[in-house]
Amino acid sequence: MDALEPARGAVVGRGIAAFLLADVSSLADDMLMYLVERIPEVGGDAELRGLTLGSCSSNLEAALSMFRHGIDVAAAEAPVTALEHARAMASRGHSVDVMLRFYRLGHEYFTEKLADSLPDTIDDPAAALRTFADLERFAFGYIDRISSLVAAEYVAELDRRQNQVRAERADVVRALLAGERVDSARAERVLGHRLTGRQIGFVCWVEDRGVDLEGLARQVGRSLGSAHTLVVADGPLGVWGWVSVTGSARTPAAGVAEDSPGGGARVHIAVGSPHPGAAGFRTSHLEALRTRRVVELSGRAAPSITEFGEVALVDAISRDLDAARAFVAAQLGDLARDGAKERGERAALLAVLDAQGSLVTAAGRLGIHRNTVLQRVRRAEERRGRPATAEIAELHTALLVCDVLGASVLRESSPH
Structure with a gap:
């Protein structure tokens, strides 16, 4: 075997990269069409389509330029448009798997394009195979690194948005509980909860971790006759919940505390009485907190579910x-x-x-x-x-x- 063959192969590979770079714009357009046909989430979203094109173009240019100049794939950084594409996917609620499909299918497109173009560019089949292997190895390493970087940005954007939503929800809940004047339409939109009808507030708490408190709260909400429950965390061992009911309020099922998600934990649930509107949101919650105080004073060991009406007199005394x-x-x-x-x-x-x-x-x-x-x-x-x-x-x-x-x-x- 000629000792110069690897060096010649590298030169040929860099030539192929330069050849593809010269036509990177049409290559990116073609890749975009390939992705749009296979990823329905792009749909008619013009902004996402534009970011996808920008990501295709910048990633192709970066990868081919790095290969052409012999730059180690470990030095690759995600292009700005690729990071913005990840943020856009997170903001639209698409899963991280859907976002990563762009990169898996983009790699598939590049592989097919490379396989089609090499025979026309390199006469020697052995040299063509070596060049294909070199380019594919680099492309795989590049996609692997960039996928990790854009996935991290996707998660960071998701966290930022979720934190923003949580903060906004917490602020609306705080205002309602403080008795401040609030825009009911905005409050309902932020909370995803109706403030019309009668409001029932309740609190759930446990002594040990391991209970799905949010799942428990939703189970309590269903027991009270509502398909939707507003749930707000109260530290690691408690949650606050509200439901809006229009008909007769149900009595919570006695077995909810015993059958709580997490099994076997000492679960306590305190439920306020139904009260109308935004003011009722606050009143019923305060009743639930007062019920909790009575339950804690009683030192009950077994799981319990207690309504305010059962202990109202004891609470007052x-x-x-x-x-x-x-x-x-x-x-x-x-x-x-x-x-x-x-x-x-x-x-x-x-x-x-x-x-x-x-x-x-x-x-x-x-x-x-x-x-x-x-x-x-x-x-x-x-x-x-x-x-x-x-x-x-x-x-x-x-x-x-x-x-x-x-x-x-x-x-x-x-x-x-």
Whole structure:
């Protein structure tokens, strides 16, 4: 084998590159048509079509010039038009795979063009094959490097746009929650959420990572009767959600917390009441936050879903927790201790009051005999120091607060 053959091959290859460079404009036009026929996303988008042509032209010129002058492919940088093309693809919502198809198909076009032109330019088949291999090896390396660079720019542009969208959404949510005047049409457009109809706000939170909180929020939204849920992150372990309902609001399904995406985690959901319009967006959310506070004070361990209406009275009484403890102590006396016996007696007394004095109904609710209920009620009255008929409204409220908040408002159990 002639030792000069590789050098001659390189000279021939550079000559081919120079030959193609001389006609790079028509080559780029031809490549554009090749891509348009195979990538429907270009469609009638005149701006994207123009950027595609610019990217074809600048990449062909850069690659052929580098090969012609023996410049290492590692020195290649993405042309400005190629980077702008990547940003345009991201802004239009096309996937990164669609964007990279331009480069894969562009490489395919170049390979076909090279295979067609070399036999007419180089008489020696062996020399033509070596030249083809050299040009293809360089073209593959160039496409590999440029693809990585434009993909990185695509991701960066996507991040910029997503961050901008998140920031704009967060600003609109902040304004609504602050009670500021907002342009409802703009707010709905930014949030992708209707502010007409009745608004239901809810919060979901967990103690450990691993739960798909956004998926959980959408599941809660569907449970409330809405196909669309506005979801806003509240740190790594929580989300805020809103739905807009026009008909009757549904009661959230009890199993939503247990069947949450992520499985097995301790999930809590607090739901505000329905309120109309933009003001309702704020009011229902604040109710959900107040419900969360009550749930956290209660120390519930099991997954839970709690509506504001269930704890509204407890929320009002416990706004000042010290005052709530004093109220409970004044109403219950020694019954306000955190012991097993006191707990059973409070439950029996509360069940009787809920049942408007019916021992049978209370016994059925508690799953015990009516005589047992009666005995516990009498012991509860003894601990309280006065009959259940004294200050009955206050007694009922104090028992309800104890039932929901438990140890948060009770004294320690008596050592005796």
